[in-house]
Amino acid sequence: MRVDLLIDSARFILVCDDDATVMPDASVAVADGRIVAVGPAADLRAQVEAERVIDARGHIVMPGLVNLHTHLPMTLLRGVAENVDLQGFLELVWAEEARVMDPAGVELGARLGAVEALLGGTTTALDMYFHHEAAHRGAVAAGLRHVIGPVFFSFPGPDGLSWDERMAAARAWPGQLAAIGGPVVPVAYMPHAPFTVEVDDLAQIAALARESGGIITTHTSENDSENADTIASRGMRPVACLEESGVLPLRPVLAHGVRLDEGDRSAVAAAGASVAHCPGSNLKLASGATDIVGYRGDGIRVGLGTDGCSSSNDLDMFSVMRLSANLARLVNHDPAAISAPDIVRMATLEGARALGMGDVIGSVEVGKEADLIVIDTAVPHLTPLHDPHTAVVFAAGRSDVRHVLVAGALIVEDRRPVRVDVHSLLAEAEARVAS
Ligand SMILES: [Zn+2]
Numbered sequence: 001m002r003v004d005l006l007i008d009s010a011r012f013i014l015v016c017d018d019d020a021t022v023m024p025d026a027s028v029a030v031a032d033g034r035i036v037a038v039g040p041a042a043d044l045r046a047q048v049e050a051e052r053v054i055d056a057r058g059h060i061v062m063p064g065l066v067n068l069h070t071h072l073p074m075t076l077l078r079g080v081a082e083n084v085d086l087q088g089f090l091e092l093v094w095a096e097e098a099r100v101m102d103p104a105g106v107e108l109g110a111r112l113g114a115v116e117a118l119l120g121g122t123t124t125a126l127d128m129y130f131h132h133e134a135a136h137r138g139a140v141a142a143g144l145r146h147v148i149g150p151v152f153f154s155f156p157g158p159d160g161l162s163w164d165e166r167m168a169a170a171r172a173w174p175g176q177l178a179a180i181g182g183p184v185v186p187v188a189y190m191p192h193a194p195f196t197v198e199v200d201d202l203a204q205i206a207a208l209a210r211e212s213g214g215i216i217t218t219h220t221s222e223n224d225s226e227n228a229d230t231i232a233s234r235g236m237r238p239v240a241c242l243e244e245s246g247v248l249p250l251r252p253v254l255a256h257g258v259r260l261d262e263g264d265r266s267a268v269a270a271a272g273a274s275v276a277h278c279p280g281s282n283l284k285l286a287s288g289a290t291d292i293v294g295y296r297g298d299g300i301r302v303g304l305g306t307d308g309c310s311s312s313n314d315l316d317m318f319s320v321m322r323l324s325a326n327l328a329r330l331v332n333h334d335p336a337a338i339s340a341p342d343i344v345r346m347a348t349l350e351g352a353r354a355l356g357m358g359d360v361i362g363s364v365e366v367g368k369e370a371d372l373i374v375i376d377t378a379v380p381h382l383t384p385l386h387d388p389h390t391a392v393v394f395a396a397g398r399s400d401v402r403h404v405l406v407a408g409a410l411i412v413e414d415r416r417p418v419r420v421d422v423h424s425l426l427a428e429a430e431a432r433v434a435s
Pocket of ligand 1: 069070071219255307308
């Protein structure tokens with residue numbers, strides 16, 4: 001069999017399927033952007049003739065990480081709102097956005113965010129930001145699988161658009177998305193949160209998503225004040241707004257979901273919606289400690305996210321995996337509350353499933369698109385290496401990621417992004433913020 005690429009003789013392949021399969025001394029073959037064979041290195045060497053070979057001896061190969069909640073353009077706002085809670089944070093950030101974030105700023109910030117994400121092993125991000133088309137162009141140019149769509153507020157919002165203008169932009173989005181190209185992603189619609197979008201307006205977004213088959217993501221119950229604001233303005237809790245408007249049955253990705261009560265949890269589980277758990281942001285803003293073990297026990301799908309760089313300061317999904325594991329153990333007073341394979345699956349396959357892409361990405365299986373990362377284990381902090389899942393969650397860092405493929409294309413090679421000149425990108429970002 002002729003293939004485009006053979007990732008040869010990995011020390012371990014973490015398949016990230018439901019059985020948490022680990023293959024020692026194994027290889028992956030890629031053709032036309034897809035995984036066409038996975039198995040023992042000796043077998044694949046005998047079966048395939050590869051255009052190109054990546055020597056993966058001493059490396060872990062696993063699916064690219066799925067960041068289920070972020071705001072990539074906010075890389076440009078990194079560090080502008082420190083030592084404040086969510087509400088204080090929003091005030092500071094919305095002021096800075098007015099200064100820096102026109103479409104050109106958004107595109108630049110998204111490109112910077114995409115490069116940071118890719119270098120750290122993230123291949124897919126569910127992003128949310130206004131000027132979504134500009135953000136998409138920036139992220140796709142860097143090679144990221146980038147899920148985004150129009151953001152909605154029931155008031156003019158940071159981009160100043162009226163509701164009718166937002167709806168028009170939303171109707172145009174599927175066509176624009178197809179025209180921009182890049183790795184395949186679903187159409188997405190992004191009401192900011194039930195406290196900023198009225199229930200009737202949420203219902204209009206649900207109708208749009210039903211028509212187009214798109215997905216929805218929204219901030220939900222990030223902290224107690226958000227719940228209180230929503231109850232004061234809408235007369236009900238955020239999850240009830242989503243139920244009432246018809247959003248919840250569409251299986252949205254609920255960003256944060258820190259403060260879901262029992263009723264919220266059973267509604268979210270019954271609907272098949274997902275929570276994007278963002279412990280870096282939740283801890284830093286003191287929003288709360290989410291019990292993801294309890295949520296999973298209720299039947300809620302949980303994926304992992306970083307949130308934006310003005311609340312968690314970076315896009316490091318390795319850090320998020322470690323925080324998620326340790327926080328879940330602390331909250332439950334149980335060092336066995338959650339396993340390393342569960343955490344790794346939440347950062348890969350569960351995130352893919354939350355996006356409706358569980359058959360397309362999220363594991364190293366034949367037929368899936370080749371979103372793969374190659375992690376160097378020949379470093380002191382990963383030696384000796386008894387268990388690769390444990391190493392990935394509790395000891396590896398994003399700088400251990402050496403190669404990154406998205407849809408079979410090598411996007412990071414030897415820790416360098418292939419499609420972007422990093423030095424000029426950094427200079428552009430600094431200049432943009434200074435001006
Ligand atoms: Zn957010």
